[in-house]
Amino acid sequence: MISMTIRQLFEQINRGYWPYAIILAHIVLGTAMVYSTPRSSIAFLVLITSFFSLYYFKADIRFKIIVGAILALIVIPIVGVRNIFYLEVIFQVCVFAALALGLNIVVGFAGLLDLGYVAFYAVGAYLWAFFGSQQFYVLHFAPGTQPSNLPFLLPGDAFYLFLFLAIIVAAFTGILLGLPVLRLRGDYLAIVTLGFGEVIRVLANNLDKPLNFTNGPQGITPIQRPTMPETVVEWFNNVFGGMIGHKASTADLYNVMFYFFALMVIIVIIFVTRRVDDSKIGRAWTAVREDETAAIAMGIPLVRMKLAAFALGASFAGVMGVLLAASRTFISPESFSFMQSIGVLSMVILGGSGSIPGAILGAATVTLLNLQILQGFSLYLSELRQSDAVIPLINFAWRDLSTQLDPAKYQRLLFGLILILMMIFRPGGLIPAKRRKRRLASDQATAEQ
Amino acid sequence: MALLETIDITKVFGGLTAVNKVNFKLEPGQIVSIIGPNGAGKTTFFNTLTGIYSPDGGEINFNGRSLLKLRPDQIAARGISRTFQNIRLFGEMSVIENILVGMHVHLRQSPIATLLHLKGFKNEEAEAENKAVELMHYVGLRGVGNELAKNLPYGAQRRLEIARALAADPLLLLLDEPAAGMNPQETEDVTKLFRSIRDDRGTTILLIEHDMRVVMNISEHIIVMDYGEKIAEGTPAEIRSNPRVIEAYLGRGAVAGQHEEKLS
Ligand SMILES: Nc1ncnc2c1ncn2[C@@H]1O[C@H](COP(=O)(O)OP(=O)(O)OP(=O)(O)O)[C@@H](O)[C@H]1O
Ligand SMILES: [Mg+2]
Numbered sequence: 001m002i003s004m005t006i007r008q009l010f011e012q013i014n015r016g017y018w019p020y021a022i023i024l025a026h027i028v029l030g031t032a033m034v035y036s037t038p039r040s041s042i043a044f045l046v047l048i049t050s051f052f053s054l055y056y057f058k059a060d061i062r063f064k065i066i067v068g069a070i071l072a073l074i075v076i077p078i079v080g081v082r083n084i085f086y087l088e089v090i091f092q093v094c095v096f097a098a099l100a101l102g103l104n105i106v107v108g109f110a111g112l113l114d115l116g117y118v119a120f121y122a123v124g125a126y127l128w129a130f131f132g133s134q135q136f137y138v139l140h141f142a143p144g145t146q147p148s149n150l151p152f153l154l155p156g157d158a159f160y161l162f163l164f165l166a167i168i169v170a171a172f173t174g175i176l177l178g179l180p181v182l183r184l185r186g187d188y189l190a191i192v193t194l195g196f197g198e199v200i201r202v203l204a205n206n207l208d209k210p211l212n213f214t215n216g217p218q219g220i221t222p223i224q225r226p227t228m229p230e231t232v233v234e235w236f237n238n239v240f241g242g243m244i245g246h247k248a249s250t251a252d253l254y255n256v257m258f259y260f261f262a263l264m265v266i267i268v269i270i271f272v273t274r275r276v277d278d279s280k281i282g283r284a285w286t287a288v289r290e291d292e293t294a295a296i297a298m299g300i301p302l303v304r305m306k307l308a309a310f311a312l313g314a315s316f317a318g319v320m321g322v323l324l325a326a327s328r329t330f331i332s333p334e335s336f337s338f339m340q341s342i343g344v345l346s347m348v349i350l351g352g353s354g355s356i357p358g359a360i361l362g363a364a365t366v367t368l369l370n371l372q373i374l375q376g377f378s379l380y381l382s383e384l385r386q387s388d389a390v391i392p393l394i395n396f397a398w399r400d401l402s403t404q405l406d407p408a409k410y411q412r413l414l415f416g417l418i419l420i421l422m423m424i425f426r427p428g429g430l431i432p433a434k435r436r437k438r439r440l441a442s443d444q445a446t447a448e449q
Numbered sequence: 450m451a452l453l454e455t456i457d458i459t460k461v462f463g464g465l466t467a468v469n470k471v472n473f474k475l476e477p478g479q480i481v482s483i484i485g486p487n488g489a490g491k492t493t494f495f496n497t498l499t500g501i502y503s504p505d506g507g508e509i510n511f512n513g514r515s516l517l518k519l520r521p522d523q524i525a526a527r528g529i530s531r532t533f534q535n536i537r538l539f540g541e542m543s544v545i546e547n548i549l550v551g552m553h554v555h556l557r558q559s560p561i562a563t564l565l566h567l568k569g570f571k572n573e574e575a576e577a578e579n580k581a582v583e584l585m586h587y588v589g590l591r592g593v594g595n596e597l598a599k600n601l602p603y604g605a606q607r608r609l610e611i612a613r614a615l616a617a618d619p620l621l622l623l624l625d626e627p628a629a630g631m632n633p634q635e636t637e638d639v640t641k642l643f644r645s646i647r648d649d650r651g652t653t654i655l656l657i658e659h660d661m662r663v664v665m666n667i668s669e670h671i672i673v674m675d676y677g678e679k680i681a682e683g684t685p686a687e688i689r690s691n692p693r694v695i696e697a698y699l700g701r702g703a704v705a706g707q708h709e710e711k712l713s
Contacts, residue, residue: 272564279563279570280549280556283542287550290539297499297533299525299554299617435543440594443545443582 019057023067026050031075038083041372047079048090048368055357072263077256078240081248087255089371091327094262095320097363100347101269101356102316107345108354108433109277110309111289112182113190115341116197120314122204122336123173124166124321129220129331130213132159143208143216156224162322170318171311178310182303185292197341204333219332223325228253258327265323269316270356276312278436285309286354339412346415349422352429361430366418370411378408450513452477452653453498453621458507460490460497460677467493469677470507475621480647480654482664484688485674486697491657492534494674495623499531500524512620526554530619532610534626534657540599544590544609547598548581551616581616588612588642604635608642615646622646624656628663636660640667665689673697 013022030047037043054068080087099121106114129135136153138146181192208216233253241247276282284305287295296302325331343366351362384398391398422429453475460468467490475481483491496502498509500521509516516524530551539547556577562570582594588608593601598609607627614622624643628636640663646652658664664671664685671688673681675697681688688694 275564275566279574280553280558281563283546283550284553286542286546287539290541291537293501294533294537294539295550296521297501297525297531298551298613299522300550301520301522435541435546435595435597437595438543438545438578440545440578440582442579443585443592443594 014058019059020063023050023053023057023059026053027067027071027075031079034079034083034086041376044086044089045368045372047075048093048364051364052361073260077259078243080259081240081252081256082244082246084252084255087259089367091255091259091262092371093364093367094259094266095324096344096347096367097360098262098266098269098320099317099344100351100359100363101266101273102313102320103344104313104348104351104354104356104359105273105276105285105316106309106313107348108352108359109282109285109289110306111285112306112309113186113193114310114313115190115194115338115345116200117193117313117317117344118336118340119177119197119200120170120173120317121321121324121340122200122333123170123314124318125325125331125335126204126214126220126321127166127169127318128159128162128322128325129223131162132156132224132326133220133222135213135215135220138215139211139213141212143212143218152224154224157226159224159226159322159326163319166318166322167315170321171315173318174310174312174314175307178307179303182306182310194338194341197336197338201333201336201338204336214333217333219330219334221330223329223331225254225326225329226257228257254327258323261323262320265316265319266360272312273356281305281308339415342415343411346418350418350430352432354433355429355431358429358431358433365430366414369414374407374410374414378406381405381407451475451510452512453655454508454510455498456508456510458494458497458509459505460493460502461505466677468497468504471674471677471679473672473679473682475653475655477620477653478647478651479669480643480656480667481670481672482668483655483657483672483674484659484661484664485680489674490677491674492625493677495531495625495657498524498623499529522554525617528617528620529623530614530617530621531623532607532614532625532627534629536603536606536610538598538606538609538613540597542598543595544585544598544601545578545581545594547609547613548584548616549577551613552577552581554617581612584612584615585609588615589638604631607631607639611639611642611646615650615652619652621653621655624654624658626657626659628658628660636663643667 013019026046027050030043030050033040033043034047050071051068054064054071076090077087080090099117102120103114103117106112106117131154132152134146134150134152137150177193177196181189181196184192204214205217207213214220228250230250233248233250236253236256237248277285284295284300287298287300288302288305292302324335344363347362347366348359349362350365351360352358381398381401385401385403387398389398390396451474453473455471455473457470457472458468459466459470469490471494483494485491493502497504498516500516500519500523504517511524511527511529514527516527519527539550542550556573558570558573561567585591585594588611590601590605590608590612593605598606601609607630611624611627627643628639631639643654643656644667647654668685671682671685672679673688673691673694680693680697681691683691
């Protein structure tokens with residue numbers, strides 16, 4: 001009943017000029033809130049969710065693109081430089097959105113349950129971490145014993161080349177893993193990919209001897225970034241300085257730059273995914289997912305199609321890995337744990353397996369829940385603990401609340417809850433995948449007779 | 450030359466010989482039926498022809514070349530298409546997309562052309578879509594191109610499976626109990642459809658069917674299987690009066706009058 005009236009209300013306001021007014025109001029409100037209370041996570045959420053009103057409300061597509069571009073390319077960077085934590089959160093949303101989009105090809109389109117997806121992310125990250133740092137000259141030193149004045153192997157601008165190299169290397173790794181395991185079905189494939197994910201992490205942990213490739217658990221640092229010309233920093237400060245309120249540093253602008261890179265990668269990924277999905281390969285993937293036996297009987301080469309899905313998904317993760325390594329300037333095996341794979345998987349399932357907007361929404365929701373809501377809640381609890389507040393009726397002093405209860409540490413619970421609740425209430429995800437409707441002029445003409 | 454020839458083809462499941470040394474020749478342009486009691490090995494025979502099972506012995510030649518050692522998708526690409534006894538459509542895909550999947554082997558679509566939507570790609574897709582609509586109409590489905598396959602009524606699903614199989618422009622069409630579960634009117638319609646497929650497109654048809662009206666009406670030649678063996682073959686008239694067939698269907702000691710009823 002209630003959901004019905006909400007839907008009716010939504011349809012009432014989702015016509016005419018209403019959507020334009022609502023979208024703009026949402027953006028203005030969000031921006032104003034972020035400006036007036038720069039540290040509030042609620043203000044930030046209001047601003048970020050304006051992307052969702054932009055997506056959900058009916059409006060002219062040109063309006064959506066222009067407003068979206070202004071929001072993503074101008075408003076977010078300004079707000080982000082004012083409070084660099086926001087930019088970090090948005091960057092993480094972008095990274096995970098790209099990973100979710102990649103995994104979505106493997107799990108959502110081709111129906112292959114891959115539990116070790118971050119392995120490909122690790123491959124990309126370590127690729128640039130090795131070639132973009134001093135690690136090449138550290139090969140013969142045990143971790144921690146190298147002299148401090150070693151040169152870098154490549155200039156920082158080789159980063160751009162490695163964005164492309166990572167596509168190839170990660171895709172190749174995907175094929176290498178895929179060849180032996182893609183004959184397996186369902187659960188078996190899931191187990192083997194889980195193992196593979198762990199193998200890559202363990203390799204990263206232990207490849208510090210006999211030759212020190214990865215520097216072991218300590219990780220590789222410093223990893224270079226592409227150069228940032230001083231003039232860009234000056235220009236930015238001249239144009240936006242007034243709106244930001246303080247002088248943006250080079251470090252601030254690096255954050256903006258990596259956010260832009262991530263945005264660009266996402267746009268390319270969406271473009272490629274849509275084109276491929278709308279071709280014989282996309283249809284073949286769906287067919288394989290629906291019924292393998294029928295698909296091969298229709299002439300679809302099963303292993304080749306699965307390999308293609310694996311390779312494409314892997315290449316997206318590889319690119320993001322390079323981006324991560326450069327933006328963090330530090331990489332260690334910890335970033336590529338099994339929990340990360342599960343996290344990305346829960347984003348795909350939450351958003352809607354096989355759905356491009358779903359993968360993005362899922363990534364945004366999970367990341368924001370993790371970084372903003374759980375951490376905000378943790379902060380709130382620890383403030384309560386330090387206060388003298390008491391829960392009335394049961395006479396419980398917040399001070400006595402166990403410090404074990406730290407919501408920020410309940411990530412796994414969150415993933416688990418998401419997966420279970422989605423399975424029960426909305427198996428198709430928040431934005432279920434839709435098949436594209438075709439015009440089929442010749443079919444309609446005859447049907448109407 | 451025969452389009453399809455099997456020599457001593459055999460398939461064993463554990464201790465059960467599901468297909469036992471079946472020799473068989475199929476001339477191009479024919480409509481041939483395979484009949485036999487439940488569990489006779491008819492579907493298993495289809496599955497060995499299409500590479501879903503690899504045979505434990507014997508030889509299969511299609512269009513002058515051996516099919517042994519080929520994967521099912523390679524066999525399909527050589528020109529054998531099929532439908533399934535228990536309908537196997539891609540339920541979450543639209544009717545048109547199901548048919549387009551059938552065209553997979555004929556679509557070129559290089560990666561570059563796909564990503565950049567080059568002219569060749571667009572033309573090919575548009576052509577394929579038109580052809581898919583034509584095929585859909587040909588099998589008697591209209592105005593349902595965007596429906597999900599799983600939402601079609603049963604009879605329409607059977608027809609869609611046939612359209613999907615035809616989309617590959619096969620030389621040989623294998624139909625596994627295509628009239629199962631249909632009412633007499635639908636059965637008559639699809640029987641006509643099979644004949645027109647052969648007459649219009651020259652497609653050779655091999656079908657498994659339990660409905661004797663269909664079999665006797667449409668087949669130029671009939672193969673009878675029982676316990677994995679081919680026990681008889683011949684024209685409908687010959688099969689009707691073959692004592693081994695009567696025995697297989699009605700058991701030993703059956704009187705002549707009873708089988709007439711069942712077989713005619
Ligand atoms: N994959 C399999 N594994 C083991 N036994 C099988 C397999 N497939 C079929 N069989 C057995 O092989 C025999 C032949 O089965 P098949 O399905 O070919 O019969 P059929 O002639 O198509 O029968 P129906 O008319 O009921 O469809 C049966 O005894 C069946 O149980
Ligand atoms: Mg059968």
